[in-house]
Amino acid sequence: MNKPDNVATVTSRIIEERIGHVVFSNPARRHALSADLLAALEQRLLQLAEQRVPVLLLGSGIGQEVWSAGHDLSELAHDRDPIAYGKPLERVLRAIRAYPGVVIALVSGSVWGGAVDLAMSCDLVVADRSARFSMTPANIGLPYTTSGLLRFFHNLPIHVLKEMFFCALPLTAERALQFGVVNRLAESSGLEAEALEMARGIAAKAPLAVCAVKEQLRIMEDMQPLPVQAMEQIAELRRQACASADFSEGLMAFSERRQPRFRGA
Numbered sequence: 537m538n539k540p541d542n543v544a545t546v547t548s549r550i551i552e553e554r555i556g557h558v559v560f561s562n563p564a565r566r567h568a569l570s571a572d573l574l575a576a577l578e579q580r581l582l583q584l585a586e587q588r589v590p591v592l593l594l595g596s597g598i599g600q601e602v603w604s605a606g607h608d609l610s611e612l613a614h615d616r617d618p619i620a621y622g623k624p625l626e627r628v629l630r631a632i633r634a635y636p637g638v639v640i641a642l643v644s645g646s647v648w649g650g651a652v653d654l655a656m657s658c659d660l661v662v663a664d665r666s667a668r669f670s671m672t673p674a675n676i677g678l679p680y681t682t683s684g685l686l687r688f689f690h691n692l693p694i695h696v697l698k699e700m701f702f703c704a705l706p707l708t709a710e711r712a713l714q715f716g717v718v719n720r721l722a723e724s725s726g727l728e729a730e731a732l733e734m735a736r737g738i739a740a741k742a743p744l745a746v747c748a749v750k751e752q753l754r755i756m757e758d759m760q761p762l763p764v765q766a767m768e769q770i771a772e773l774r775r776q777a778c779a780s781a782d783f784s785e786g787l788m789a790f791s792e793r794r795q796p797r798f799r800g801a
Contacts, residue, residue, distance in 0.1 A: 543564075546560045550589065555592075556589040557596075567605060568609075573608075577628050585631075585637075588637070588743070590739050591640065592637065595641055598724055598727055599644060600645045603643050603646060603651065604651035606672070607625065616783065625650050625654070629654065637747060639659050648672055662720045663720075667708075671688075674701060674702065677783035686760055690757055785797060
């Protein structure tokens with residue numbers, strides 16, 4: 537029996553020897569990353585890790601308008617800080633970064649908020665020219681996490697990072713390629729073939745050597761010691777923003793489809 541179109545699903549299949557494909561879908565919410573979808577995605581990644589599939593493609597929907605709308609904002613009424621450590625999105629990002637193989641994001645259409653972090657946490661990104669990457673937490677008053685900002689810090693020039701977070705304007709596929717956010721850019725009709733060509737090249741390599749390099753890079757990237765005072769200061773700034781009236785106003789404005797009236801309080 538086919539599942540209804542409004543149900544969030546995560547599926548996977550082995551498309552070739554040593555290459556898997558994971559697809560997440562939530563069409564009724566523009567493929568938003570709901571808690572249920574993220575839990576299913578985390579579980580599927582852990583299962584494939586146990587099977588030691590050397591290369592994974594993540595994503596689908598070639599030619600669709602939206603790759604993912606990011607967090608399901610309807611859930612934020614019950615969770616004021618959905619990107620904190622231990623929350624569903626952070627668990628999925630860690631599962632991708634710790635996956636014992638290479639994860640290639642297959643991106644077509646616009647990518648919003650936490651979904652940008654999802655794509656950038658993959659080892660490689662192959663996109664078509666319709667791809668747009670927009671970091672929109674400032675639109676609703678949500679402060680981003682230090683660990684999340686560090687992922688952008690390692691991948692983007694500082695002024696481009698600030699532009700993305702301060703302005704919440706999309707980074708086009710061409711600019712994403714220019715700054716190394718995207719590894720390869722393809723026409724929509726050739727996107728899957730481009731990603732599969734890259735996957736085949738990786739799958740032919742020694743998996744233990746590739747896995748060792750990935751883990752070394754992850755450890756080196758995570759070596760960002762911060763003084764306790766700095767961490768406490770960051771935590772307090774985030775706490776104030778998450779508890780603010782501005783955040784409530786941002787969520788209400790989004791649900792009412794109007795411009796928010798922020799007051800800095």
